Amino acid sequence: MAGSQRKRTSRATELPTGPPPKAVVSRLSLYLRELQHLIRNDQTTVSSTDLGQRLGFSDAQVRKDLAYFGQFGYPGIGYRCQELHAQIKRIMGTDRDWPVALVGLGNLGRALLGYKGFGLQRFQVVAVFDADARKIGRMVAGVAVHDPRDLPKLVKQHDIRLGIIAVPAESAQDVAEQMVSAGIEGILNFAAVRITVPPRIRQASVDLAIELEQLSFAVVNGLRNPT
Amino acid sequence: MAGSQRKRTSRATELPTGPPPKAVVSRLSLYLRELQHLIRNDQTTVSSTDLGQRLGFSDAQVRKDLAYFGQFGYPGIGYRCQELHAQIKRIMGTDRDWPVALVGLGNLGRALLGYKGFGLQRFQVVAVFDADARKIGRMVAGVAVHDPRDLPKLVKQHDIRLGIIAVPAESAQDVAEQMVSAGIEGILNFAAVRITVPPRIRQASVDLAIELEQLSFAVVNGLRNPT
Structure with a gap:
């Protein structure tokens, strides 16, 4: 780690400025998952080389990414x-609870409601909304189903800042506006359509086919897993 | 585009060798989605600058990524x-149909079975498997539900090369081995647990909380969308 120490010293005078690139923030999530895995396996320390290798990145990449946020090694x-x-x-903002609103209680909405990975990162669906009158008023997985018209009331009541769209494509834009x-x-959008929101609103879309596509690329090109 | 022309000429002698980094292949999926969007909007050409800007990458990044695979501009x-x-x-291997096996017909499995984004990229779930005897033999969304023991037979019959795991965490490793x-x-794994497979098998895991985490980061840091 002598090299990394030297790097750390020189970097102190040239910490990156401005918001970090999206790619850096994406990799933070991967570092976090890997650290969770290491901690579960009772590993107490990890080098930038090892952390990088586990994810297919170089040690320099790991150090450079983390340097956006401070000195950690x-x-x-x-x-x-x-x-x-x-x-x-702390950097990702997931050192606190995030109450989440989920709109759309079809198969995907139900799957997301039961998705254990959200809770592990302190995301908690506290209110579900569906336009279907037969669903409104019911409890699903311990969460009450509301009329979408009650969104403002419940957002205020639970201090909700994040929403998940799990409705069909044709309703997604309406729900986004609500x-x-x-x-x-x-807003996290699972509908297979783009939504338009004001620039002050953060949004991300999930395209599950991308993961399959990455696999088909690897299969077609005979690539092995990075580990 | 004069600059890009010069770059293209100089690059001809220094095309990247070896398998492209995972990050490059991930970005190919994003370029593909953006191109699909442009084509739907009847746009016929796009510069590397415009394509990059739409995704928050530099024009140099776009050109460098594509240079792994040839000269396209x-x-x-x-x-x-x-x-x-x-x-x-063609590069991603999605210029052909990919028959897919889905194991696990809970809420997530049903959601994936109905997920339109797969079909758009020519991924087609042709066989579903579930250990629950009450589900076996039924048709769901036009696809027959089979006993997991029939996996080898159906993989051969439909020439299936990709599989999706949508079972609870405790069954995921068994399913992966089957x-x-x-x-x-x-193998695309949606279970909230790591699976171990031989190195010749490609695998990817989907952690839906990562997307929410990226949003919480942006909300906490007051960042706007890149566009």
Whole structure:
């Protein structure tokens, strides 16, 4: 880790400025998952080389990414897993609970409601909305189903800042607008259509076919897994 | 585009060698989605600058990524959308149909079975498997539900190379092993647990919380969307 120590010293005078590129923030999520895995396996420290290798990145990439946010390594030790994990959680904003609104209680909505991965990162669906009158008023997986017209009330009541769209494509834009006017700040869209929101609203779309496509590329090109 | 023309000429002698980094292949999927969007809006050409800007990448990044696979731009024109789209489909292996096996017919499995985004990229779930005897033999969304023990037979029958795991975490490893011994070459794992497969098998895991985490980061840091 002598090299990384030297790098850390020189970097102190040239910390990156401005918002980090999206790709850097994406990799933070991967570092976080890997650290969670290491901690579960009782590993206490990890070098940038090891952390990078597990994910297919170089040690320089790991150090450069983390340098956007501060100095986290120790000379001769590397990163302390628990500490770096806590720091990345803080950076990502997931060191606190995030109440989430889910709109659309079809198969996907039900699957998302039962998705354990959200809770692991402190995302909690606290209110579900569906336009189907037969669903409104019911409890599903311990969460009450509401009329979408009650979105503003429940967003205020639960201090909800994030919303998930799990409705069919033709309703997605309407739902996005309802979320925005209810005060939601970030929208995760599972509908197979683009939504348009004001620039102040953060949005992300999930295209599950991308993952299959990455696999088909690897299969067609005879590539092995990076590990 | 004069600059890009010069770059293209100089690049001809220094095409990247070896398998492209995972990040490059991930970006190909994003270029493909953006090209599909442009084509739907009747745009015929796009510059590397415009394509990059739409995704938050630099023009140099776009050109460098594509240079792994060949020369696709035209001086003074940029990329022809239809042509580049077809080329990336070919590179990704999605210029053909991919029959897919889906194991696990809970809420997530049903959602994936109805997911329109797969079909758009020529991924087709042709056989569903579930250990629940009450589901076996039924048709769901036009696809027959089979006993997982029939995986080898159906993989051979439909020439299936890709499989999706949508079972609870505790069954995921067993299912992965059944898929591998049935001859499946690529596995997409939705279970919230890591699976271990031989190195010749390609695998990817989907962690839906990552997308929410990227949103929470943007909300906490007051970042706007890149566009």
